[in-house]
Amino acid sequence: MMTLLEAAARHVEAPVHTPSDRALTLEIDGVVKRYPNGALAVKGVDIQVGQGELVVFVGPSGCGKSTLLRMVAGLEAVSEGEIRIDGRRMNEADPADRDIAMVFQNYALYPHMTVRKNLAYGLQNRKTPKDVIAAKVAEAAAMLQIEEFLDRKPSQLSGGQRQRVAMGRAIVRDPKVFLFDEPLSNLDARLRNQMRLEIRKLQRRLGVSAIYVTHDQVEAMTLADRIVVLNGGLVEQVGTPSEVYARPATTFVASFIGAPAMNLLDAVVDGGRLRVGEAAIPAPAGAPQGPVKAGLRAEKARLVPAGQGLPFALEAVEELGATRLLHGLAAGAPVVVAADAALPLPAGPLSLTADPADLHLFDARQGGRL
Amino acid sequence: MKKALFGPSLTPYLLLAPQMAIVAIFFLWPSAEAVRSSFHIEDPFFGTATFVGTDNYVDAVTSSTYGRAARFTALFTVVVSVVSLGIALALAVSADAVLRGRATYKTTLMWVYAIAPPVAGLIGSMLFDQHIGPLKEFAALFGWDMRVGFDYADTAIAMMTVAAWKQIPVNFIFFLSGLQGIPNALKEAASIDCRSPVRRFWTVVFPLLAPTSFFLLIINITYALFETFGVVDVMLKGEPGNNPVTLVYKVFLDGFRGQDLGGSSAQSVILMVAVFLLTVIQFRLIERRVHYA
Numbered sequence: 001m002m003t004l005l006e007a008a009a010r011h012v013e014a015p016v017h018t019p020s021d022r023a024l025t026l027e028i029d030g031v032v033k034r035y036p037n038g039a040l041a042v043k044g045v046d047i048q049v050g051q052g053e054l055v056v057f058v059g060p061s062g063c064g065k066s067t068l069l070r071m072v073a074g075l076e077a078v079s080e081g082e083i084r085i086d087g088r089r090m091n092e093a094d095p096a097d098r099d100i101a102m103v104f105q106n107y108a109l110y111p112h113m114t115v116r117k118n119l120a121y122g123l124q125n126r127k128t129p130k131d132v133i134a135a136k137v138a139e140a141a142a143m144l145q146i147e148e149f150l151d152r153k154p155s156q157l158s159g160g161q162r163q164r165v166a167m168g169r170a171i172v173r174d175p176k177v178f179l180f181d182e183p184l185s186n187l188d189a190r191l192r193n194q195m196r197l198e199i200r201k202l203q204r205r206l207g208v209s210a211i212y213v214t215h216d217q218v219e220a221m222t223l224a225d226r227i228v229v230l231n232g233g234l235v236e237q238v239g240t241p242s243e244v245y246a247r248p249a250t251t252f253v254a255s256f257i258g259a260p261a262m263n264l265l266d267a268v269v270d271g272g273r274l275r276v277g278e279a280a281i282p283a284p285a286g287a288p289q290g291p292v293k294a295g296l297r298a299e300k301a302r303l304v305p306a307g308q309g310l311p312f313a314l315e316a317v318e319e320l321g322a323t324r325l326l327h328g329l330a331a332g333a334p335v336v337v338a339a340d341a342a343l344p345l346p347a348g349p350l351s352l353t354a355d356p357a358d359l360h361l362f363d364a365r366q367g368g369r370l
Numbered sequence: 371m372k373k374a375l376f377g378p379s380l381t382p383y384l385l386l387a388p389q390m391a392i393v394a395i396f397f398l399w400p401s402a403e404a405v406r407s408s409f410h411i412e413d414p415f416f417g418t419a420t421f422v423g424t425d426n427y428v429d430a431v432t433s434s435t436y437g438r439a440a441r442f443t444a445l446f447t448v449v450v451s452v453v454s455l456g457i458a459l460a461l462a463v464s465a466d467a468v469l470r471g472r473a474t475y476k477t478t479l480m481w482v483y484a485i486a487p488p489v490a491g492l493i494g495s496m497l498f499d500q501h502i503g504p505l506k507e508f509a510a511l512f513g514w515d516m517r518v519g520f521d522y523a524d525t526a527i528a529m530m531t532v533a534a535w536k537q538i539p540v541n542f543i544f545f546l547s548g549l550q551g552i553p554n555a556l557k558e559a560a561s562i563d564c565r566s567p568v569r570r571f572w573t574v575v576f577p578l579l580a581p582t583s584f585f586l587l588i589i590n591i592t593y594a595l596f597e598t599f600g601v602v603d604v605m606l607k608g609e610p611g612n613n614p615v616t617l618v619y620k621v622f623l624d625g626f627r628g629q630d631l632g633g634s635s636a637q638s639v640i641l642m643v644a645v646f647l648l649t650v651i652q653f654r655l656i657e658r659r660v661h662y663a
Contacts, residue, residue: 094565096564104555104559108553108555109559112578121573
């Protein structure tokens, strides 16, 4: 049997594949969640997770991301559609039989068991031989550097240590899929950044597919092989972090992914011009005529002396160290511009302009990308 | 925050005084009185007392009726505690799983708690009545001629049944709130780790209920030993002769019916020491295994 460490070693440099060129571990096929009162939490979602891939479900609270994860885990019943793991239908399978491991938001460690027992509990119930359990626990503990805590109870551990134990409990099971339900939201900011990186490295080393649910778009961007942006029980966009950032499919994705949020302006395409209020800037080539929502990333917006674009009234400045954010009104609409903090703050009347290629155009009413 | 500093002051003592007074008047004083009179033979009519050393204790411990009552009390306490705790736990687990109508379920199970022990005893003796008792008729279906109040074993069974029944609601309330205090995520984590719900219950849920169970165990033992007096009294129908009696009831019988205040005091002192030892043992042995989250 291949041990975890051997498996990990083989996967250290595993390149990121697109799901098309690897076997599918998890398929979510037209899944709907309807509650007894008729409310729809998930309204028909299709997602595929490839072998070894880390897919992040991101969205605001109530978007159905946790419900979807819990349906994969078997903690919630699937109302319609099918969930398959390694090609096998899982809708009716017991959570214990799905070959998944879950890391909960508040860790959900068994408070009456030592760390060692917490790790071993799932294996004991699967009738794993004692020496195998001991070996796996030792291995996971070494990997997570929690060996010295093995005989302590969870109440004697810090938040970060508990987080590691929760990870360890997932790792010893050797699952097909890891399920992470906002595992870092109870940690302080510094620890969160550190653990985020560790989760990423660990998942790469083990080469186990994973779903990671979060409402934090930074976590989504930094962790994911692919991001699934959910809103109101529907998938808004699926793509790699750079795809989702560079080509948001809807105004929702545009405003949700990236900090600061993308500037969105009500505009009209009129010939080769993009009119915003009374002023105009050049429109992207081939833009459809008529009213649109125009999107512009803060770091792509340029401020120039007044007269060449949209008149810009500076209202506030936020210093972030390397960059500074300039908040103001462009043709009456609130806009954020990111500027290099090394450059002097612009003075005098200003205009906002942008390279036509940096503009994102969305349908004015439906919000879909044009 | 500023630290509050208290100079030498009467206030804390005054605030403690009512509690101290209650302890002194209702516990310390009667206990001291019991200890004192347990070394005397008191004349019930003229109030004169003669010091007799440990004679009362020797008489109590060597008497065959005392041994019989002690053995019955031990059995009674164990059966009542185990049965009422067991049934209450089973009911609480079922009620915890119910999603609709949970409040109704809870209220239905709790109302018995509002019944006073003698009333419970009365209801019990009616249920087991020779002529109109439905439980007697039910037993008769199986060819069991129950003679509560006349047959030692039958009376014992009826007493235990009523005493346990009376205690189930308290245990139920505590078990249910204990169960509802277990975080859902923990049960979910267990459901991923363990397929068998029964095994899950005994390895995760029950250990987390241990503080509740331990507390209830002490409460139940105390209940069975002391608070079942009313149940016992009503079910005996004033015929203690051939029927089982608990030690507390025997203290009452000897002291107030038999007018043997010294002997009765000696018995209650023995009981007091026994309960004290029992509590110490419980805390030493069981509490060590209890996990307080």
